[in-house]
């Protein structure tokens with residue numbers, strides 16, 4: 001602001017003349033109306049309404065006028081500033097509206113467009129359990145062993161001490177591989193779809209150095225009709241240890257490890273005598289019901305659907321490797337002993353997650369797998 005102008009002559013204060021104020025106003029209004037973006041409008045605001053704008057500078061001069069001239073100049077400049085301010089606000093409004101309309105157009109999402117991404121798959125819970133159990137045993141020093149699904153009868157049966165007249169070999173259980181075309185009538189291929197993962201035990205004993213600790217997850221096949229509790233194709237996991245001095249106490253430890261891994265620590269396990277040709281003695285493994293913890297078996301207690309109020313659930317077969325199997329695999333049964341166990345993975349999955357329909361594990365519906373959490 002300049003010093004008070006004692007010798008005031010309105011004509012000399014050019015910035016305050018009507019023409020000058022009108023010129024500055026028109027320049028501001030033109031800049032405002034020609035601003036095409038909010039940024040341009042901001043520039044116009046700085047140039048025409050900022051501290052250094054002609055009208056602001058003119059207003060600063062008013063104080064220097066003699067009282068009689070102040071009101072007149074004040075009104076003139078005030079009206080001009082008001083017009084510019086109104087025009088600025090109107091243009092701001094208009095440009096904001098235009099910008100919003102533009103955003104609606106450029107950022108429009110058509111939610112009716114067809115979904116063009118491959119839907120995410122999910123790891124199948126059967127593989128997840130197989131991996132989880134394998135990991136538990138690998139952490140204890142076991143190796144993962146695999147074998148073919150089309151298997152020689154000798155590995156699937158004979159070497160496992162399942163004699164030719166054993167009922168398990170009969171047509172209703174075993175899916176036999178047809179003999180080559182044109183072979184004489186009565187020829188057998190000698191091959192089957194393996195009915196369990198136990199032939200991997202034989203393959204491991206024949207090919208791996210002792211001592212031997214292996215875990216074998218894999219698919220097995222049986223000539224079963226598909227229903228709520230049976231699958232013709234299912235998964236098993238098998239453990240085998242052959243070493244000097246192994247006893248059933250070691251077997252019990254291994255079994256407790258897999259029950260802990262599957263159902264969480266703290267469930268008791270129990271072995272009861274059973275029969276398998278490839279183990280002697282053999283046992284079935286039960287675990288304390290993870291739902292009622294055995295409570296349902298007490299008199300007058302609430303019934304439990306999972307264990308059918310037995311308090312215990314059968315989960316696996318096991319035993320000490322039959323010396324005849326060791327011998328078939330070229331292992332000296334006087335020096336070495338072994339233990340083995342095997343369980344059905346779908347059954348373990350059904351028990352652990354309360355699934356009643358085994359076919360759900362087989363249908364391949366990703367909605368079923370997703371519920372188990374791992375999407376890929």
Ligand code: DAH
Nearest residue numbers: 196198317318319340341342
């Ligand atoms: N192979 C048996 C089956 O398919 C399961 C089994 C039982 C495996 C006892 C074992 C075992 O290794 O020791 O029914």
